[in-house]
Amino acid sequence: MEDLVNLLSKFIRLVAIRLPDDVYNALKELSSKENSCWGKEVYSIMFDNIKLALEKNVPVCQDTGVLMFFVDAGADFPYLNVLPDAIHAATIRATEEAPLRPNVVEPFTEKNTGNNVGTRLPWIEWNILPNTSYSNITLYLAGGGTSLTGQAKVLPPASGFKGVIEFVLEVISSYGLNACPPFLVGVGLGTTVETAAILSKRALLRPIGSRNPDPNAASLEKILYDKINGLEIGPQGLGGSTTALAVHVEYSARHPATLAVGVSTGCWAHRRGTMRLKSDLSYELPSYEGVEL
Ligand code: SF4
Known part of the structure; x- marks a missing residue:
């Protein structure tokens, strides 16, 4: 459990700090096509922002959103029983360590829970992959x-x-x-x-x-x-x-x-990443070439 929480909290941190390769490349391509001088200036600020976030190891936007997990769960993945608890624990840890802005407010009390965990949050959507021993865990940070x-x-x-x-x-x-x-x-x-x-x-x-x-x-x-x-x-x-x-x-x-x-x-800071987690807790990060947790 500790290994799983550790891995997931590092993954959450990565998603908050670094844009996935496809989003970065798409921004590069669009910036080369932009005609307006204001538009070019905005792209230049965005790329400074992306670079600084990586250098300083801080989230790429101050609004780190509400965490939404989309889990393609292998039916034979051995950690399915503990995965929801691990996601909750990892969210609390990443909120302290990344840090993530506490964004979770209970609607009837207007109280911020302070740790990005609340009623039905983080949101988890499940999809079962039959006869599969790994799980693909995609995290999307839903900004306001x-x-x-x-x-x-x-x-x-x-x-x-x-x-x-x-x-x-x-x-x-x-x-x-x-x-x-x-x-x-x-x-x-x-x-x-x-x-x-x-x-x-x-x-x-x-x-x-x-x-x-x-x-x-x-x-x-x-x-x-x-x-x-x-x-x-x-x-x-x-x-x-x-x-x-x-x-x-x-x-x-x-x-x-x-x-x-x-x-x-x-948004331009489209923070969604996928981690393929195998049954021995080794992982792949298809959204981030050459990156390790
Ligand atoms: S829309 Fe996206 S980039 Fe803009 S403030 Fe919200 S999370 Fe940040």
Whole structure:
């Protein structure tokens, strides 16, 4: 248990301090395409920020968010019984050691718990991998500004993809500024608000540069990407040609009478990382090449 908590707390710290490779590379690419002088200046500040966080070993943004874990749990992974307790203990330890800002407030008392653990937090989403002895643990730090953008709505199916596109653009143009652009946009399609919402969040976990394997979903990603960049919100909302790091669409089959749409954003400091934890507690960090805990 102690080894597991130690490993998880170091992983949490890594995610808070260092952007994953794909996000860093996408920011580099966007910064080379930005035309506005304010936009270029914002990128320059962002890269200074990223460099300083690494040099000083401190979180890349002061808002270290609320911790959300997405666990692809191998059915034969030997630590499943203790994993939730280990995640809680590691969160408390990382809050002291990283440090993480205490962000967890109980809604009816308005009391901050002080250690980033509270009712149902850290949030843990489970997915079972049959006949597998390892687990993939993905951590997403849900910051306040970027979470403020999130919305979901159930449309009548007659709205079609035109209605989906209009809803996404309405959300992004009204609230996207909160999410410190350039941001990653996750869109979920399903039957109900909660399935569309969770799919939109899962869309943020895909590596930037990946496309949905369904050609129609991939085409929707491209249409939305072009339209969102056409809004010219620009880096930190100061105007410019680059607003979206990417648009990812995830979907489920739906009820014939509904077309639910969820929208989530991941800000420029999109802190999500994956650790593959094996049965002997050795690990791989596919989001961070050449990095060890
Ligand atoms: S939106 Fe992201 S970068 Fe901006 S303050 Fe929140 S966590 Fe930090």
